[in-house]
Amino acid sequence: MSISKEEIYALFRVHCSGCEGLCCKNSVFTLFNHELEGLKPDRALEFTEDGTKNIRRVKMGALCPFSRDKGCEIELGARPLDCLTYPIYPSIRYKESACLIDGMTVHRSCPSCESIAADAGLLRLLRSYWEEQLSLNGPEAVSEWFGQDEYWDSENVIRC
Numbered sequence: 001m002s003i004s005k006e007e008i009y010a011l012f013r014v015h016c017s018g019c020e021g022l023c024c025k026n027s028v029f030t031l032f033n034h035e036l037e038g039l040k041p042d043r044a045l046e047f048t049e050d051g052t053k054n055i056r057r058v059k060m061g062a063l064c065p066f067s068r069d070k071g072c073e074i075e076l077g078a079r080p081l082d083c084l085t086y087p088i089y090p091s092i093r094y095k096e097s098a099c100l101i102d103g104m105t106v107h108r109s110c111p112s113c114e115s116i117a118a119d120a121g122l123l124r125l126l127r128s129y130w131e132e133q134l135s136l137n138g139p140e141a142v143s144e145w146f147g148q149d150e151y152w153d154s155e156n157v158i159r160c
């Protein structure tokens with residue numbers, strides 16, 4: 001059964017209501033190439049240099065180029081995985097031609113990381129969503145998506 005993006009979004013709102021959308025500022029977000037093709041952006045995007053065969057990383061600048069007064073201009077159905085899942089990510093083990101989820105993590109860069117890490121329902125839903133995404137994209141693309149970055153160092157995440 002496919003996970004509803006609306007349901008994920010609704011569960012996040014509880015934690016995000018007091019935040020000015022920090023996750024859409026001063027950072028980068030990662031796109032699988034098929035997500036980028038689906039977006040068909042009508043403006044030039046700036047990418048970091050560590051793109052690969054399967055992924056690109058979009059530089060946000062002070063504010064993401066897709067951010068508008070009423071939020072993200074990308075409709076929920078086309079919203080990139082990184083935007084939908086932040087700050088919840090799986091801890092992944094690569095085994096032969098499969099990716100397995102060992103557990104979930106919440107990134108500490110989100111001001112609501114503690115309350116999100118305590119939300120078992122949201123974590124369960126995101127785990128199911130990630131399971132779908134892992135099988136859709138495959139280990140090579142998933143490994144490129146996560147990259148080798150200190151962003152994932154253990155002091156930067158809460159393990160759940």
Ligand code: SF4
Nearest residue numbers: 016019021023110112
């Ligand atoms: S930074 Fe965290 S609390 Fe703020 S909008 Fe993003 S996910 Fe929500």
Ligand code: SF4
Nearest residue numbers: 024064066067072083
């Ligand atoms: S694409 Fe939308 S949700 Fe993602 S960082 Fe940009 S404004 Fe935020």
